[in-house]
Amino acid sequence: MVRVTLGSDAAEATQAAISEEIGAIAQAWDGVPETQPRLDYPPYRSSLLRHPTKAPHQADPEGVELWAPVFGERDVDPLEADLTIQHRGDPLGERIVVTGRVLDGDGRPVRGQLVEVWQANAAGRYIHQRDQHPAPLDPNFTGSGRCLTDAVGVYRFTTIKPGPYPWRNHRNAWRPAHIHFSLFGTELTQRLVTQMYFPGDPLFALDPILQSVVDPTARERLVATYDHDLTKPELLMGYRWDVVLTGPHRTPMEDV
Amino acid sequence: MTELDPTAGQTVGPFFGYALPFPDDEHLVPPGSAGSVRLHGRVLDGDGAPVPDAILELWQADAEGNVVQEPGSLRRDGHTFTGWGRASTDRTGHYSFTTIVPGTSFFALTVLARGLLNRLFTRAYLPDAAGDPFLATVDTDRRSTLLTTGDETGFVFDVHLQGDRETVFLSYPRHKR
Numbered sequence: 001m002v003r004v005t006l007g008s009d010a011a012e013a014t015q016a017a018i019s020e021e022i023g024a025i026a027q028a029w030d031g032v033p034e035t036q037p038r039l040d041y042p043p044y045r046s047s048l049l050r051h052p053t054k055a056p057h058q059a060d061p062e063g064v065e066l067w068a069p070v071f072g073e074r075d076v077d078p079l080e081a082d083l084t085i086q087h088r089g090d091p092l093g094e095r096i097v098v099t100g101r102v103l104d105g106d107g108r109p110v111r112g113q114l115v116e117v118w119q120a121n122a123a124g125r126y127i128h129q130r131d132q133h134p135a136p137l138d139p140n141f142t143g144s145g146r147c148l149t150d151a152v153g154v155y156r157f158t159t160i161k162p163g164p165y166p167w168r169n170h171r172n173a174w175r176p177a178h179i180h181f182s183l184f185g186t187e188l189t190q191r192l193v194t195q196m197y198f199p200g201d202p203l204f205a206l207d208p209i210l211q212s213v214v215d216p217t218a219r220e221r222l223v224a225t226y227d228h229d230l231t232k233p234e235l236l237m238g239y240r241w242d243v244v245l246t247g248p249h250r251t252p253m254e255d256v
Numbered sequence: 257m258t259e260l261d262p263t264a265g266q267t268v269g270p271f272f273g274y275a276l277p278f279p280d281d282e283h284l285v286p287p288g289s290a291g292s293v294r295l296h297g298r299v300l301d302g303d304g305a306p307v308p309d310a311i312l313e314l315w316q317a318d319a320e321g322n323v324v325q326e327p328g329s330l331r332r333d334g335h336t337f338t339g340w341g342r343a344s345t346d347r348t349g350h351y352s353f354t355t356i357v358p359g360t361s362f363f364a365l366t367v368l369a370r371g372l373l374n375r376l377f378t379r380a381y382l383p384d385a386a387g388d389p390f391l392a393t394v395d396t397d398r399r400s401t402l403l404t405t406g407d408e409t410g411f412v413f414d415v416h417l418q419g420d421r422e423t424v425f426l427s428y429p430r431h432k433r
Contacts, residue, residue, distance in 0.1 A: 035261050035432045037373040046371030049302035050417045056427035057394060063360050064315050064323050065428070069340035072327030105260050105430060118275030128271040144275035180269060182276065188315055189428040191366055193375050195266040212373050213264040221263050244260045247430035
């Protein structure tokens with residue numbers, strides 16, 4: 001049984017108490033594979049009043065749901081894929097490239113589709129006004145970018161490695177370093193908004209947002225791989241992260 | 257063909273405000289233009305409190321019921337109808353799109369919010385679509401959560417993430433748990 005502290009006491013839960021709740025849910029998992037996060041995940045306190053309690057209604061996609069919005073060169077400037085050149089100077093931190101393929105659930109590349117990213121700076125601070133973390137802002141880093149996948153479904157961003165970030169889910173709560181990703185497929189049903197993590201982060205086990213993906217195999221898919229072949233001498237480090245969307249319902253007209 | 261396991265979703269978090277919104281994101285057509293209507297409402301939590309940090313995406317057919325496959329949503333030219341837009345909720349949990357009446361029975365909406373661990377899909381049906389065959393598959397006591405109501409500016413559609421009037425959210429055959 002998971003006990004939850006509600007109300008003004010919520011932020012007073014200790015990491016040990018949150019970790020215990022996380023552990024109890026993991027223990028209770030029946031081992032049947034899960035690919036998605038639990039929406040009802042009490043250790044993430046903000047989810048308590050914001051998760052649907054009823055099972056989703058099964059629908060056969062109709063009309064627009066079988067198609068995705070189209071984005072093109074008019075929408076995205078290629079320079080938006082480089083988060084390190086948006087200001088006059090170089091941002092502080094470890095410069096990295098993050099790249100990978102976007103595939104649909106049948107393994108087909110998703111071509112020419114929009115990928116959006118946003119992240120904290122190297123000190124773990126978001127430029128967002130509501131971020132009250134007293135870490136420094138970086139005048140040379142905004143932390144948002146866009147690109148279109150190429151003809152084989154590859155996206156590629158140049159950025160800096162974000163820092164871990166404190167939040168108020170519980171006392172002394174820290175998010176593992178992550179980059180937010182927003183992705184589209186070839187139909188609406190494939191819409192995905194997620195977060196990419198960096199390998200070996202000691203905060204993984206402590207983080208209720210990552211742990212809301214209860215199946216460890218599915219959690220591992222959210223973690224990028226360090227790829228030395230992407231690393232460029234004296235310039236940047238490289239990480240690879242592939243994304244798989246759900247399967248399309250519409251029969252694709254293009255060949256792979 | 258091999259079926260791959262999909263990547264997990266994660267919450268959009270609180271800090272999407274400098275990344276996902278873009279100029280005229282909620283204006284699929286210019287406000288006040290001929291034939292423009294509003295699709296608006298509130299996003300509410302299980303206590304009925306407004307959710308001020310949600311972002312909704314609208315995807316709809318054009319006035320003739322055709323699916324639009326035109327780029328340009330992110331840099332609107334004021335003339336091309338792309339069928340897609342985004343609207344952030346304000347401090348009162350209110351969102352608003354300016355658009356046209358689709359030539360089909362519903363607007364497709366995707367809901368993202370802090371505290372919501374994965375995106376949600378729903379449909380906002382036009383008020384006169386109550387006889388739509390899909391709605392007949394939904395429990396009668398929850399059917400109204402998928403129906404817009406008309407007002408003087410267009411259509412109203414509230415999203416209840418939880419509670420007595422919890423909105424019916426959808427999953428599709430190829431989604432995995």
